[in-house]
Amino acid sequence: MTISPAAPAFDKPARPDAEALAAVTLALTRQFGNRTVTSQAVREQHGHTLTWVANQPPDVVVYPETTEEVATIVRLCAIHRVPMIPFGTGTSLEGHVNAPFGGVSIDTSLMKRVVAVHAEDLDCVVEPGVTRKMLNEHLRDQGLFFPIDPGADASLGGMASTRASGTNAVRYGTMKDNVLSITAVLPNGEIVKTARRARKSSAGYDLTRLLIGAEGTLGVITELTLRLHGIPEAVSAGVCSFPSIKAACDVTIATIQSGLPVARIELADAAQMRAINIYSKLSLPEQPMLFVEFHGTHAGVREQAERFGEIAAEYGGGAFEWATKPEDRTRLWQARHDAYWAAHALRPGAKSLSTDVCVPISRLAECVEDTQADIAATGLLAPIVGHVGDGNFHVLPLFDADDPDEVAKVSAFVERIVERALAMEGTCSGEHGIGQKKMKYLPMEHPPATLDAMWAIKRALDPLNIMNPGKILPS
Amino acid sequence: MTISPAAPAFDKPARPDAEALAAVTLALTRQFGNRTVTSQAVREQHGHTLTWVANQPPDVVVYPETTEEVATIVRLCAIHRVPMIPFGTGTSLEGHVNAPFGGVSIDTSLMKRVVAVHAEDLDCVVEPGVTRKMLNEHLRDQGLFFPIDPGADASLGGMASTRASGTNAVRYGTMKDNVLSITAVLPNGEIVKTARRARKSSAGYDLTRLLIGAEGTLGVITELTLRLHGIPEAVSAGVCSFPSIKAACDVTIATIQSGLPVARIELADAAQMRAINIYSKLSLPEQPMLFVEFHGTHAGVREQAERFGEIAAEYGGGAFEWATKPEDRTRLWQARHDAYWAAHALRPGAKSLSTDVCVPISRLAECVEDTQADIAATGLLAPIVGHVGDGNFHVLPLFDADDPDEVAKVSAFVERIVERALAMEGTCSGEHGIGQKKMKYLPMEHPPATLDAMWAIKRALDPLNIMNPGKILPS
Known part of the structure; x- marks a missing residue:
């Protein structure tokens, strides 16, 4: 940003100092009792497990039950400059919930009430820990459903955060198209509600869409109003x-x-x-x-x-x-x-990695065929499935995670897929998000001024850089 | 924002000083010749005319032809702290293009090329001055159309800026759903491109949706990639x-x-x-x-x-x-x-005002009926039309603009419509936007923390407060 006053103080993300962490842990334990957990097993479960990204556990895991409790946690962490990581079901694929700087994992799994279903308006209000299957179970009797279906039974808060989609997106859109409003706690502890319950609005900046896909780096989602659809006849x-x-x-x-x-x-x-x-x-x-x-x-x-x-x-x-x-x-x-x-039957015992790119549909055949040729030339086992109506496909290389040569080979292969998609006016992620693992591709996808603008927004809303630091935006 | 370092310097919007304005006018005239205009008639044409908001003309109107020319203009204005107002066709309804602090109106009407149509991908790339009718004329031979249809033959840049919709929105969505990517010049003069041409992406913050509905307060849109649809059989x-x-x-x-x-x-x-x-x-x-x-x-x-x-x-x-x-x-x-x-035939010669609210569809009948009762009680002529599939309706009071009593009566009536919609979980604007005239309703619609977050974004991207100042966010 060239013509601007000096940027405000913006911290490089860092591990909290021991004293701050102890103070936060003590306060959380006093307030939330056994909903504050520091056991090794639970902490590791909240670091990342679903990819080859190394597990980086948080220092503490806390299970709030209300928006106000989340706000209390966020304010506490902000005062002590302790990083926070919003956590849904932990099924994201690019290291979104890892805690590279430690801190507090805010696990929303206890926030699982369906607050309201407005059948006439085809919408509902849910807490972020409700999973897509729980919601559809709840809705079935009323002849309604929520269409977004990533592979996992993910939480709706997490699905919003990664801008998830799935097999129905070609007809019903992605999370960006199916969320009417979000309640969130911003990094400063303030509670925002982004919109009313009207199906459309032109009243101010679209904070709903800003939080969707922000991967928890701009705040913790604590409630969502979702668009529903009638179960087809x-x-x-x-x-x-x-x-x-x-x-x-x-x-x-x-x-x-x-x-x-x-x-x-x-x-x-x-x-x-x-x-x-x-x-x-x-x-x-x-x-x-x-x-x-x-x-x-x-x-x-x-x-x-x-x-x-x-x-x-x-x-x-x-x-x-x-x-x-x-x-x-x-x-x-x-x-x-x-x-x-x-896919795993092709090589029992092997680890897999689900990549995710999306290209304009006219380039899809070329992109998939070139990728198949690459698979053959590299000597990989890597089946392909795709949500092809959107130009989105996944490759699932199977490999021995303990063999550094194989890991290096797969790593280079994934990089080539991303480069191929970008060269075809595509994106490095159609639906999985950036997390830690795809950060390096963001500058390949967006020009520097675009990344600068994203950083400006991050700095404006999270000046202490404590909300899921070390994700999306490469520093 | 409570837990934040001191906010960066942020100017209260102000008229440029005479020297700065003279310097900008001279530089614009040198660079753009007769595409820089200061005549009274053209300036007034670029202030507001379509509502009862008083005309507030800019000091200069300039007609760029390329993104780079827009960037030159923006950098020049930023250096001299001269306000800028992006201008499409001037058909917005809430005082969006008025120049309350003078400055430079950036008229995009010469940027009217359809840059590319990708029929296989159902998308196209257009400059912001292309109007919706021009585009559909261009597309017809290929069996494609762009569905968003506000009343006026508005420019696509303007339609994106107000998050426009119209009669087709119930099926095809609004501008928010039909723009894949935006090229824009930010207030600092940097050129951003918000996304690639893939139909969906989870790669970073959704700057596309942030610019849609920002009413030109965060930058000047200079190119749009739009989703198209096949003309139905x-x-x-x-x-x-x-x-x-x-x-x-x-x-x-x-x-x-x-x-x-x-x-x-x-x-x-x-x-x-x-x-x-x-x-x-x-x-x-x-x-x-x-x-x-x-x-x-x-x-x-x-x-x-x-x-x-x-x-x-x-x-x-x-x-x-x-x-x-x-x-x-x-x-x-x-x-x-x-x-x-x-509607105007009900009272020939009268002025009209098109209001715009949107409520959850289950509340629509009540909202319209209460408004009709209000019309009767107030003694107004005010027909109602609605895009009812979205819960959106317009009331068109007809009145004598020279009669202060009538103006006051209509003004109070419009305020009651907004209050009624808000009380029903609706929004003060479904599709027209906020501009100048609805600024006072924004704090009624959004809690203070939400407005604070919008201001934080505005300050981050436009720290000098020179990009369409005095719009959307009440100071």
Whole structure:
């Protein structure tokens, strides 16, 4: 920032000094009793486990039950300059909940009330520890559902924080599109509510979207108002094999361009299909496969499935099998549902790493094919699945985490995937977020002035740099 | 913000001193020749005209042609601390483009190139001066369209800045949902690009959404990447009268809750229908009327229209007339298209003011009916139209702008509408924005900590308070 007064004091993140930490721990223990935990096991559980990022446990874990309790914790940490790490279910994939500078993990798992469901308004108010499956269980009787479905049964606070999406995003959008309002405690301990319950508003800066995807670096989310959708009257699902990734991607483009309101359109590549066959003792064609789902009226989903079948046939698709009965749909989609575990069947005992990039859909076939060529040249086992309607795909390299050579090879491979996506006007993360592990790619994705602006916002809202420090923005 | 270091220097907005203004004017004239204009007529045209807000002309109007030229202008103004006001078509409604502290109006009307259309990706890149009609004209041959349609043929930069929506928002979302990326010049003269061209991303703070709705107070938008949609294969449109506002709103709720993907659902109240009859010499029932439109396949839009007809009948709707041929659809919707001009037929020569609030849809009937009672009690002529699928409605009081009593009466009435919407968990603006005229309502809508956070962001990105000062945030 060139034409600005001197930036305000902004701390480099640091471990709290022992005295500050002791004071905070004591105060938390006095106030929250056995909801303040310092055991090694619980602390390690709150550092990172789901990737190869080393576990960096917090010093203390505290389990607040209300927004006001979160505010108390945040104020206490701010006074003593102790880092805080908001924690949902710990299922994020890029080291988001690690505590590189120690401090206090604020675990929201006790904040799991569905506060209100407004069926007429198609919205609900939830605490951040409610998981997506808990919420959908709660809503089912009312004929409503919340569509965002990352792989894990993540907490809604965490899903907002990582701007999560999943298989339904092509039809229903991502977390950014399905949150109406957020209550959060800012790093200074103040409680903000970002918006009213109206479905749209032009009243001031969009703090809702600023907190969504901020990965807990700008505050702790303590309540969310979510948009809901009616459970569709009918659902049709289908699967179809293709001679090439290109053909499968061209069908995806044609489907979306034709205005077919596909609810899900998922790709599995040949390696993934081979894994499925091993895992489930099946003999599906080991070719790229599309899994599709349509939501609507009975007549509507039939028409949509038939249209899709016609498009698939035009591009050389194999037999398009589709169904509307729940048990038949489940059978058709089983291979997709099993994808993650099936992949591990390719190399039992191996560690895996789920990468995540997203490119404009016109570049998707090229990006996936180049990645497959890279996999072959590198000699990796790495099946691919993709939310292809959005141009988003995941590669799951399987490797021996104890073999430094393999780790180095996979690391370089992941870096090449990101570079490939960026070279195609894509992003280094479609839905997993940046955390610790993708920080180095952010300057490759955004020009320096854009990162400067993000830093300016971080400094403005967290001048002490104590809210999930060492994440997203590389220093 | 309690626990923060001292806030950075932040200027109260002020008129530039004469020397600074002269220096900027001279430099702009040297660089941009006759694209720098200081004539009274052009300056006044760039102050505000579309509401009763007094015209506050800028000192200079400049017409840049490129992002780099905008950056040059912004840096020059920043050095001399001269206020800047980004300008699109001047069709905003709350005093957004007025220049209360003088300064330089940056008119983007020469930046009107459609830079690229990526049909396969359903996106395009445009300069900010492209209007929505220009864009749709450009796209038509490719079977694509951009759905956001505020009343005016506004510029896309301006539409992003006010977080505009319109009649299609219930199906296609608002500007917040249809912009993928923004290039902008920040108040310090740096050029940011907020995102890549991927359809979704979790890579860093959502600067795209931060600039959308910021009304030019955080920077000048110089390029936008927009999401496009395929022109639907078929469209059906229909109209239906209802015995009460309540019945029309209940039908709207039932329609949306049933998952019918209505593309447009617009309400006109009895006063608006009376205006239509006067204006167009018709004899439509002077009862609340819903105008609906469905997009999809031929079979799909027929099914949707029939379903809607069934729902309408359940709630006591009159004959539901619908059509799919363009000329028949136009005839059915003519009354809605003429609403604005027809309203003025109720009182020829009167000035009007378009208010804008939005409430949760379950409260809409109550909010509209209470407003009608208020209109009757106050003795106003004020027809109502609404984008009711979103819970958004406009009231158009007609009044004599030269009669201070009438102006006071209308002013108090508008204030009561806002208070009513806020009391129902709604917002003081669904789509017009805050500008100057609604600043006083922002503290009624948001708690102090939320406004503090907005101010913190404003201070961080515009520490000199020279980018469209005196808008949105009340000081």
